[in-house]
Amino acid sequence: MLKTSIIPSFCLDGKRVNCVPVKSFNTRLKEHIHSTGSHLCVGLDINPEALKMNYSTLDDLKSHTRKVIDATADLAAVYKPNMAFFERWGSEGVKWLEETMEWIGDSALTIGDAKRGDIGNTARQYAASLFNYFGFDAVTVNPYMGRDAIEPFTQDSEKGVFVLCRTSNASAGDFQDINSNGETLFESVAKLVKKLNSNDNLGLVVGGTSATEISQIRKVVKDLPFLIPGIGAQGGDLESSFKSGNTDGIALINVSRGIIFAGDLSAKAIRKEAKRYVEIMQSFK
Amino acid sequence: MLKTSIIPSFCLDGKRVNCVPVKSFNTRLKEHIHSTGSHLCVGLDINPEALKMNYSTLDDLKSHTRKVIDATADLAAVYKPNMAFFERWGSEGVKWLEETMEWIGDSALTIGDAKRGDIGNTARQYAASLFNYFGFDAVTVNPYMGRDAIEPFTQDSEKGVFVLCRTSNASAGDFQDINSNGETLFESVAKLVKKLNSNDNLGLVVGGTSATEISQIRKVVKDLPFLIPGIGAQGGDLESSFKSGNTDGIALINVSRGIIFAGDLSAKAIRKEAKRYVEIMQSFK
Numbered sequence: 001m002l003k004t005s006i007i008p009s010f011c012l013d014g015k016r017v018n019c020v021p022v023k024s025f026n027t028r029l030k031e032h033i034h035s036t037g038s039h040l041c042v043g044l045d046i047n048p049e050a051l052k053m054n055y056s057t058l059d060d061l062k063s064h065t066r067k068v069i070d071a072t073a074d075l076a077a078v079y080k081p082n083m084a085f086f087e088r089w090g091s092e093g094v095k096w097l098e099e100t101m102e103w104i105g106d107s108a109l110t111i112g113d114a115k116r117g118d119i120g121n122t123a124r125q126y127a128a129s130l131f132n133y134f135g136f137d138a139v140t141v142n143p144y145m146g147r148d149a150i151e152p153f154t155q156d157s158e159k160g161v162f163v164l165c166r167t168s169n170a171s172a173g174d175f176q177d178i179n180s181n182g183e184t185l186f187e188s189v190a191k192l193v194k195k196l197n198s199n200d201n202l203g204l205v206v207g208g209t210s211a212t213e214i215s216q217i218r219k220v221v222k223d224l225p226f227l228i229p230g231i232g233a234q235g236g237d238l239e240s241s242f243k244s245g246n247t248d249g250i251a252l253i254n255v256s257r258g259i260i261f262a263g264d265l266s267a268k269a270i271r272k273e274a275k276r277y278v279e280i281m282q283s284f285k
Numbered sequence: 286m287l288k289t290s291i292i293p294s295f296c297l298d299g300k301r302v303n304c305v306p307v308k309s310f311n312t313r314l315k316e317h318i319h320s321t322g323s324h325l326c327v328g329l330d331i332n333p334e335a336l337k338m339n340y341s342t343l344d345d346l347k348s349h350t351r352k353v354i355d356a357t358a359d360l361a362a363v364y365k366p367n368m369a370f371f372e373r374w375g376s377e378g379v380k381w382l383e384e385t386m387e388w389i390g391d392s393a394l395t396i397g398d399a400k401r402g403d404i405g406n407t408a409r410q411y412a413a414s415l416f417n418y419f420g421f422d423a424v425t426v427n428p429y430m431g432r433d434a435i436e437p438f439t440q441d442s443e444k445g446v447f448v449l450c451r452t453s454n455a456s457a458g459d460f461q462d463i464n465s466n467g468e469t470l471f472e473s474v475a476k477l478v479k480k481l482n483s484n485d486n487l488g489l490v491v492g493g494t495s496a497t498e499i500s501q502i503r504k505v506v507k508d509l510p511f512l513i514p515g516i517g518a519q520g521g522d523l524e525s526s527f528k529s530g531n532t533d534g535i536a537l538i539n540v541s542r543g544i545i546f547a548g549d550l551s552a553k554a555i556r557k558e559a560k561r562y563v564e565i566m567q568s569f570k
Contacts, residue, residue, distance in 0.1 A: 045406070045407065047406070047410065082407055082410075084401070084403060084407045084408075084410035084411045084414065085407070085410050087410070087411065087414040088410045088411075088413045088414045088418065089414075089418070090379055090383065090414070090418045090419070091376045091377075091379040091380045091383065092376075093414075094375055094376040094379050095376045098375065098376065115401070115402050115403050115427075116369075116400070117400050117402055117427045117429070117449075118369060118400050119452075119454040119456075120454065121330070121332070122330065122367055122369045122370070123369075125332065125367075125369035125370050125372070125373045126369045126372065126373075128373045129369065129372040129373045129374075129375070129378075133372075133373065133374070133375045134375070142400075142402045142427050142429050143429065143459075143460065144402070144427050144428065144429040144449055144452075144460060144461070145449070145452050145454055145456065145457060145461075146454065146455075146456030146457055146458065146459030146460055146461070147456045147459055148454045148455060148456040148457075149454075149456075164402075164429055164430070167404075167429075167430050169404040169405065169430055169431065169433045169434075170431075170433060171404075171430065171431030171432045171433040171434075172430060172431055172433075173431065174428075174431030174432055174477060175428065175429060175431055175470060175473060175474065176429070176430075176431070178463065178465045178470060178473065179465055180463045180464055180465045185460060185463060185470065188460060188463065189460065192459060
């Protein structure tokens, strides 16, 4: 984390100095999931409205974040801080994110859920921010501007990039389902991502709301990891999403609110819910 | 700017308390451009690599930012800080953005070039960050996730939203040009944005690299403002972009590097170049 206050310009190329690259991100993720036995990604989307009466200051949000991490440290394969929830508080929020990254430490991998989508020099600044400054292992990226918006993030093979493909929100189909010559936009995105995966560090964000679409995308990209959000507190969608996604490639299941605001918001309730998700997924194998 | 350290939750709804809304963003922009006589948006994308030998610390970047604002305060209708260039430096960079917003003050409108593209609760956090915390007058937004990614930003009619439509980068066509039933994806985006404009605060980002596409989009959305980036130091594209875009709706022309790193990086060189752009555009009318 927070490597230096001024990052030397070589970092912008995603290259390392005095440092031998070890393994690609997709290999790291696969090995990490195998060694932990967990496909669970815990989304850190912590806002005061959800904490209700248990919140009065930013310190309360920090304290809850730490509680979630402590309660799930041996259960979460990955943590996914959602940038918006930190940025909302300006520079103080960014400090909270810095602290969060330190609390997570090396026990889990981290995905910066930023959904950035910009090009060239701007995308390189975002990559420098997310990979070099905050130290995320992977990020989420938006493909609307084409390959220019993806490639600046893929230069360091150890760092991963999950590109939005078919998302889980109600209006996802407004554009993603547009069909041209028998191919949907989300299938076109999957094909381009497959083509760009020369460093073995690309994956896709595929919403957990339709097992049919997950299977459809799995046919296009056999072995790329899927980050699957949109799973509710119910096991139904979880089972079909997991089984459709976790075939040749890894499925990483994200749960945010269902875990971080579980029950009475106690460490015990949070841990119980995280454990339930991990065990349900283990039962599918 | 920086309204409070903890933002009350009512701000998340984009509603004002003890404050009567005055005018829609699109009206504010139009009146501001008419009163200043300038269609120039100065993009603040300030990175150390471009400053070369004139840079050694973050204070040098701050100093250059202030120099640009002081030199162009009566010429720029709008400033567009690019979030990536500030985020690269973590919490210190966010402080620099806070200072930048204070330096700009009320003389110009501001667009937060964030290109955020997320939904529901997450989009509301981003809106709270950009509108309420930093105090931007408008933001740029990415439409890949559909209307869910746009609507949370449009609730306050005084605040503007420029949705990415046809961008100016080399790979813009990877997805934006996909044609379904005779309509390109970027035309579909323009149509949806037109439909969502019930608060008169939506506009489009349309790259300045093709006058044909600008005209094509102008046919779909007659009176929406266009934010046009991608204009080089040459007047050629500027003329065709301006004339194609500035018809029934306003065209706002963004120039970043051409101004902020002009000549020998002196205030004089920066001002001269900004003035040149303003005067060229005035000559088109």
